[in-house]
Amino acid sequence: MSEPRILPTREGYDRWAANYDTMGNWLLALEEPEVDRALGDVAGLDLLDVGAGTGRHAIRLAEQGARVTAVDFSEEMLAKARKKPGAERVRWMTHDVAEPLPFADRSFPRVLSALVLEHISPALLPRFFGDLGRVATADGRVVVTAMHPAMFLKGISANFHDEEGEIRPRSYVATLADYVMGAIDAGLRIVRLSEHSVDDTLASRYERSRKLLGWPALVVMTLAPSAR
Numbered sequence: 001m002s003e004p005r006i007l008p009t010r011e012g013y014d015r016w017a018a019n020y021d022t023m024g025n026w027l028l029a030l031e032e033p034e035v036d037r038a039l040g041d042v043a044g045l046d047l048l049d050v051g052a053g054t055g056r057h058a059i060r061l062a063e064q065g066a067r068v069t070a071v072d073f074s075e076e077m078l079a080k081a082r083k084k085p086g087a088e089r090v091r092w093m094t095h096d097v098a099e100p101l102p103f104a105d106r107s108f109p110r111v112l113s114a115l116v117l118e119h120i121s122p123a124l125l126p127r128f129f130g131d132l133g134r135v136a137t138a139d140g141r142v143v144v145t146a147m148h149p150a151m152f153l154k155g156i157s158a159n160f161h162d163e164e165g166e167i168r169p170r171s172y173v174a175t176l177a178d179y180v181m182g183a184i185d186a187g188l189r190i191v192r193l194s195e196h197s198v199d200d201t202l203a204s205r206y207e208r209s210r211k212l213l214g215w216p217a218l219v220v221m222t223l224a225p226s227a228r
């Protein structure tokens, strides 16, 4: 088998956009109910989705009554999102999180960043978490999900296949401590940290996940913007 091709993150997602929603990604299936649990009832709340991609969460959260702003740096992922039913309810913006989020402090009672963390270099994690916390209201919640760093030990990072073979948008190997300390160093309080493994139910729905049975595959962090 040939080696995966590593592309700059944005270019990788511009390519992945074509089949991101249809490839049968077991991690998305594992993650979605955990996001709902962590966010709680979002009806009537301003919600920022950072690294929103094809709008997997943004559109359904808008349908649940949140006023959603969604940012991402991949024009192709956003183009897919904008074409979906319900997309008109969401405010879409192109933005690279290497730059500060273009929003005032304390603007959003809910801030979500789903499956983006592995693409942020560990040195930049405190700045990234700090910016998520800055735009969250003082009594708000920041929910961050990530592929569990244990997956790096299995040689797994975000990947897809096209006619040229396996492609990986650039990811950065990190540890759970990098993620936890990134949040703490940014002055955030960890309200809840949970790890989720591949189980039989998931493996029977997504055969490709069976080789990871029992392995922690997802981490979910619920954060409060400041130590209180």
Ligand SMILES: C[S@@+](CC[C@H](N)C(=O)[O-])C[C@H]1O[C@@H](n2cnc3c(N)ncnc32)[C@H](O)[C@@H]1O
Pocket: 009, 010, 013, 050, 051, 052, 053, 054, 055, 056, 057, 071, 072, 073, 074, 077, 095, 096, 097, 098, 113, 114, 115, 116, 119, 158
């Ligand atoms: C695995 S996808 C997740 C998309 C969506 N949150 C979801 O859960 O389906 C990761 C997303 O992060 C975005 N991303 C990665 N690095 C980024 C950056 N520096 N600035 C903005 N978006 C970024 C990618 O373009 C991609 O859409």
